Amino acid sequence: MTSFAHIFxxxxxxxxxxxxxxxxxxxxxxxxxxTETNKHINLTAVTEPEEVxxxxxxxxxxxxxxxxxxxxxxxxxCGAGFPSLPIAIALPQLSVTGMDSTGKKTxxxxxxxxxxxxxxxxxxNARAEESAKTDFRESFDAVTARAVAxxxxxxxxxxxFVRTGGIFLSMKGPLGAKEAxxxxxxxxxxxxxxxxxxxxKLHIGNEExxxxxxxxxxxxxxxxxxxxxxxxxxxxxxx
Numbered sequence: 001m002t003s004f005a006h007i008f009x010x011x012x013x014x015x016x017x018x019x020x021x022x023x024x025x026x027x028x029x030x031x032x033x034x035t036e037t038n039k040h041i042n043l044t045a046v047t048e049p050e051e052v053x054x055x056x057x058x059x060x061x062x063x064x065x066x067x068x069x070x071x072x073x074x075x076x077x078c079g080a081g082f083p084s085l086p087i088a089i090a091l092p093q094l095s096v097t098g099m100d101s102t103g104k105k106t107x108x109x110x111x112x113x114x115x116x117x118x119x120x121x122x123x124x125n126a127r128a129e130e131s132a133k134t135d136f137r138e139s140f141d142a143v144t145a146r147a148v149a150x151x152x153x154x155x156x157x158x159x160x161f162v163r164t165g166g167i168f169l170s171m172k173g174p175l176g177a178k179e180a181x182x183x184x185x186x187x188x189x190x191x192x193x194x195x196x197x198x199x200x201k202l203h204i205g206n207e208e209x210x211x212x213x214x215x216x217x218x219x220x221x222x223x224x225x226x227x228x229x230x231x232x233x234x235x236x237x238x239x
Contacts, residue, residue: 054204060086081109176212
């Protein structure tokens with residue numbers, strides 16, 4: 001039987017992420033804790049080693065090279081800690097906050113970080129559109145979000161957290177460029193500007209999937225009226 005360490009390291013190689021191979025032991029612990037906890041609490045539908053390594057671990061790590069000199073990162077809708085936990089493991093100098101409205105998922109991420117002394121990570125159980133009205137507002141150098149909502153909705157939720165000059169990295173699938181085009185009004189109204197759209201190939205075992213990373217630069221403060229209530233954002237995205 002192939003060891004997890006071998007599967008993880010091969011996944012890193014296939015996805016051009018070999019620089020993180022020294023973190024193999026910690027990622028193996030994360031895999032074990034995730035799958036064991038998942039037997040009792042629904043954290044993820046992805047549990048096979050090759051899928052976890054590709055879809056959760058490597059997909060999360062692809063963001064790291066685009067963070068520049070960021071010191072503080074917020075991950076909106078982090079779930080059980082993706083991409084925030086892998087980013088925190090890979091970049092111990094970066095202060096990472098994972099935010100999600102599902103308590104059982106943020107509790108898992110927080111427990112894991114505490115148990116394995118990932119001191120640069122913390123988890124917050126909260127709704128993003130409400131937290132954007134607190135001291136979190138415009139206090140992060142970088143914000144990430146993966147599989148949360150369409151970008152036309154997400155831009156209004158995420159950009160208020162980004163400081164002027166910072167960046168919002170929206171992790172999308174193959175239709176990311178189309179979403180970015182549709183989201184331009186929301187991006188502009190919330191103080192952002194789409195800087196680049198990067199297409200990535202994610203290798204999961206013998207399969208290949210297309211990922212799109214939309215990089216949005218914060219060029220001016222977000223007007224205080226944004227974000228609106230989530231129901232209003234979804235019903236009437238900014239145009």
